[in-house]
Amino acid sequence: QLQLVESGxxxxxxxxxxxxxxxxxxxxxxxxxxxxxxxxxxKEREFVAAISWAGGSTYYADSVxxxxxISRDNTKNTGNLQMNSLSPEDTAxxxxxxxDSPILSESWYYTPxxxxxxxxGTQVTVSS
Numbered sequence: 001q002l003q004l005v006e007s008g009x010x011x012x013x014x015x016x017x018x019x020x021x022x023x024x025x026x027x028x029x030x031x032x033x034x035x036x037x038x039x040x041x042x043k044e045r046e047f048v049a050a051i052s053w054a055g056g057s058t059y060y061a062d063s064v065x066x067x068x069x070i071s072r073d074n075t076k077n078t079g080n081l082q083m084n085s086l087s088p089e090d091t092a093x094x095x096x097x098x099x100d101s102p103i104l105s106e107s108w109y110y111t112p113x114x115x116x117x118x119x120x121g122t123q124v125t126v127s128s
Contacts, residue, residue, distance in 0.1 A: 002026040002117055006096050009122030012086055016126070020081040022096030022119055029053075033099045034072055034079045037112055038092035038124075048094070049081060050109035059109045063089070086126045093121040 008020040022034070035050035049070040050059045058070050069082040079096055097115035099108070108114040 004096050004098060004117055004119035006094065006119040006122040009094060009124045011125045011127070013128055014087055014126055016086050017082070017084045018086065018124060020083065020094055020096070020122060020124075022079040022081075024077045024079075024098065027100075028074075029072065029077050029079070029098060030074045031100065032117075033103055033109065034070075035097045035099070035109060035115055036070060036079075036081045036094060037097060038090075038094045039121075040092040043092075045095070045112050047110040047112070051079065052103070059106070061110075083124070086124075088126045091124060091126050093123050095119055095121045 003025045005023045006020060008018060010018060012018055031053050033053050036048040037045050038048050039045040047061050048064055049068055051070045051072055055072050067085045072079045096119045098117040099115045
């Protein structure tokens with residue numbers, strides 16, 4: 001069974017950091033692009049960051065650029081999202097996703113429907 005499981009969410013004060021992890025099971029992530037998305041209450045799911053299958057290319061939403069870093073370790077079948085300088089606007093459920101088909105356009109990285117596999121999400125709350 002193909003599965004993605006996120007971990008590392010929690011409660012943090014503004015300015016703090018969290019590191020999210022996404023563990024894949026039932027398949028190898030080696031040939032999959034990975035993305036992180038988030039969804040706040042009452043809002044649509046939005047793109048946060050993505051990384052190509054080999055890790056050579058990374059993409060970020062403007063709102064997180066310079067604060068978040070996406071990475072992957074294909075030997076451990078995991079992806080990670082390091083989040084620094086967190087603000088209350090970053091509060092959301094964070095989802096990791098994977099896509100097993102070729103990426104034919106950079107825009108596909110940003111588009112939730114282009115990802116076939118999703119985790120269950122992990123809550124990140126930033127508050128003082």
